[in-house]
Amino acid sequence: MSEPILSLRGLHTDIAQYHILQGVDLEVPRGQVTMLLGRNGVGKTTTLKSIMGQWSAKSGQILYDGQDITRLPVSARARAGIGFVPEDMGIFRDLTVEENMVLGCTTGPLDPARKDWLLSAFPALGTFWHSEAGNLSGGQKQMLSIARAMVEERKLYLIDEPTKGLAPAIVSTMAQALRELKAQGASILLVEQNFSVARALGDSAAVMDDGRVIWTGEMAELAANKDLQERLMGLSMETH
Numbered sequence: 001m002s003e004p005i006l007s008l009r010g011l012h013t014d015i016a017q018y019h020i021l022q023g024v025d026l027e028v029p030r031g032q033v034t035m036l037l038g039r040n041g042v043g044k045t046t047t048l049k050s051i052m053g054q055w056s057a058k059s060g061q062i063l064y065d066g067q068d069i070t071r072l073p074v075s076a077r078a079r080a081g082i083g084f085v086p087e088d089m090g091i092f093r094d095l096t097v098e099e100n101m102v103l104g105c106t107t108g109p110l111d112p113a114r115k116d117w118l119l120s121a122f123p124a125l126g127t128f129w130h131s132e133a134g135n136l137s138g139g140q141k142q143m144l145s146i147a148r149a150m151v152e153e154r155k156l157y158l159i160d161e162p163t164k165g166l167a168p169a170i171v172s173t174m175a176q177a178l179r180e181l182k183a184q185g186a187s188i189l190l191v192e193q194n195f196s197v198a199r200a201l202g203d204s205a206a207v208m209d210d211g212r213v214i215w216t217g218e219m220a221e222l223a224a225n226k227d228l229q230e231r232l233m234g235l236s237m238e239t240h
């Protein structure tokens with residue numbers, strides 16, 4: 001098997017006086033979707049932000065594509081090919097959809113073929129291309145946030161709860177876009193509470209508790225084992 005695109009080794013991150021990540025070990029295989037699961041507040045978002053550099057790790061190591069990025073600034077991690085879609089969307093409300101997308105481009109102008117693909121994946125963005133992003137619906141803002149992170153090809157995408165609060169029809173649009181992204185060869189680390197999406201998209205899974213990864217394996221294995229789900233996450237995926 002080839003080297004994982006990302007390995008976390010014993011990662012510790014503090015937020016203020018709180019010791020949030022307490023030795024996270026995690027591998028994200030190349031070209032796969034890895035689900036990061038767990039109860040609320042166990043450190044999933046903090047893990048993504050530590051990988052991106054928005055929180056700096058106190059100790060431990062982040063290896064990305066053969067390089068130690070633990071101490072690099074956010075901008076260098078982005079240039080190295082990591083894209084991050086935060087849960088709070090981070091779009092600019094006063095700018096148009098187009099302007100938001102252009103701001104997502106770091107290496108040159110918006111590539112027309114990439115734009116065509118994104119507008120076919122998320123047609124509403126084409127309809128509102130010249131509208132202010134603040135006027136979009138909640139689901140459309142979420143699509144814009146994801147589409148902006150996909151506007152240039154990245155090797156690794158970190159995506160935090162992309163389907164949160166979305167209507168079922170939009171959830172399947174989002175899931176399809178992520179499937180297409182994977183088909184293009186990207187690696188994805190995905191935090192997702194919607195278990196039917198997790199089951200449908202995930203190749204492997206890592207479950208966190210109390211600032212650590214407590215289980216890793218195939219997503220299909222976790223999805224098939226109710227006792228394991230109850231033990232790791234306190235719930236059964238079938239009921240969610």
Ligand SMILES: Nc1ncnc2c1ncn2[C@@H]1O[C@H](COP(=O)(O)OP(=O)(O)OP(=O)(O)O)[C@@H](O)[C@H]1O
Nearest residue numbers: 015016018020038039040041042043044045046047
């Ligand atoms: N800015 C902050 N200041 C203080 N504590 C924080 C901050 N951000 C997160 N935390 C705390 O860190 C812990 C982990 O939070 P995190 O958002 O990483 O969890 P999560 O697993 O993503 O949770 P959820 O599923 O609820 O989104 C929580 O106890 C949270 O309260």
